[in-house]
Each structure stands twice: as C-alpha cells, then as structure tokens.
Amino acid sequence: MAFTLPPLPYADDALEPDYSARIISFHYGKHHKTYVDNLNKLIAGTDLESTSLEEIIKLAAADPTKAGMFNNAAQIWNHTFFWNCMKPKGGGKPQGALAAQIDAAFGSYEKFAEQFKATAVGRFGSGWGWLVLEGGALKIVATPNAETPMTKGQVALLTVDVWEHAYYLDYQNRRPDFVQAFLDKLVNWDFVAANLA
Numbered sequence: 001m002a003f004t005l006p007p008l009p010y011a012d013d014a015l016e017p018d019y020s021a022r023i024i025s026f027h028y029g030k031h032h033k034t035y036v037d038n039l040n041k042l043i044a045g046t047d048l049e050s051t052s053l054e055e056i057i058k059l060a061a062a063d064p065t066k067a068g069m070f071n072n073a074a075q076i077w078n079h080t081f082f083w084n085c086m087k088p089k090g091g092g093k094p095q096g097a098l099a100a101q102i103d104a105a106f107g108s109y110e111k112f113a114e115q116f117k118a119t120a121v122g123r124f125g126s127g128w129g130w131l132v133l134e135g136g137a138l139k140i141v142a143t144p145n146a147e148t149p150m151t152k153g154q155v156a157l158l159t160v161d162v163w164e165h166a167y168y169l170d171y172q173n174r175r176p177d178f179v180q181a182f183l184d185k186l187v188n189w190d191f192v193a194a195n196l197a
C-alpha cells in the first residue's frame with residue numbers, strides 16, 4: 001500500500017499573513033508531496049510496502065545503503081509533524097502544565113524562546129529545530145537535513161523547519177524573522193502538550 005500525502009490540519013491560507021498560502025502551495029504541495037512520491041518509488045514491489053513509516057525510518061537509519069529511503073521517509077514524517085506544530089492564531093506562551101515544565105527546564109518561556117530561536121537559526125544549512133523529550137528531560141536540539149529525533153532516543157514535541165524552502169518565499173534570507181514569527185504567531189501548543197502527555 002502506497003503512502004499518501006496527509007491532509008493539512010487547516011486551510012492553505014489559514015496561517016496568513018505569517019505563513020502564506022503561496023509558500024504552503026510549494027512547501028506542502030510540492031516538497032512534501034515529492035518526498036511521498038519518492039518513498040513510494042523506493043518501496044514499490046518490496047516487502048516495505050506494508051511497513052509503517054516509523055519502522056521504515058528506523059530501519060533505513062540503521063542501514064547506510066538506504067540513505068535515500070531514510071531521507072524521504074524522515075522528511076515525510078518531519079513535515080507532517082511540522083504542519084501540526086502550527087495553527088491559526090497560534091504562538092505566544094504555552095499554558096498550564098506545559099508552561100510549568102518549560103519554566104522548570106529553561107528558566108522561563110522567554111529563555112526557552114531565546115534558546116529555541118538561537119538553535120534553529122544557528123543550524124548551518126538545511127535542517128530542523130526541535131523541542132524534544134530525552135530521558136525525561138526537555139531539550140532543544142537541531143538536526144541537519146532529514147535527521148529526526150526518533151532515531152536518537154528522543155521524543156519530538158515541537159519542530160520548526162529551517163530548510164530555505166520552508167521560508168524563502170515569505171521571508172527570503174531572514175531565517176530569524178521566520179523563527180520569531182513561528183514562535184509568536186504560529187506554534188500550536190496544544191499539539192506540543194499532547195505529544196508530552
């Protein structure tokens with residue numbers, strides 16, 4: 001059974017003006033879809049056709065001959081996760097138990113945001129900024145290219161895509177402005193809290 005492009009959790013113009021329908025049309029409609037199409041070609045006719053995406057990511061990560069499969073599978077997962085990390089009228093401070101955990105781990109929301117932004121902006125080249133759970137502790141990490149926390153003993157809680165394709169049409173070279181808008185206007189803290197539960 002082939003993988004399909006998961007539906008966006010909101011309308012393609014729902015994140016305007018902070019993330020435009022135009023960039024969604026390319027980022028979701030072209031880039032994310034291409035990863036799905038590529039993975040389907042790679043697994044066609046193999047026993048991986050009946051394997052879950054997570055299992056494909058884990059087995060491909062452990063096999064250097066399957067780098068192409070890993071890259072496409074992990075990028076499918078990372079992008080689906082990323083779309084769910086945003087919502088219309090999102091962003092700002094989290095509430096409740098999640099806010100308390102972020103305060104405990106980082107000192108305050110402001111310190112969390114500063115570290116998250118610095119880590120995501122500082123990822124040289126293509127990759128992802130993440131809030132993860134590792135060994136019961138909240139951590140901020142960056143991964144290059146398609147790399148994803150699940151192969152590193154970490155549980156993904158929040159991600160921002162910092163590949164240029166994620167922001168160039170709206171923000172050009174201003175990656176810091178994109179990550180700031182992501183934090184201030186787009187983050188879906190309900191999704192993050194659900195990942196932590």
Ligand SMILES: [Fe+2]
Binds near residue numbers: 031079163165
């Ligand atoms: Fe992307």
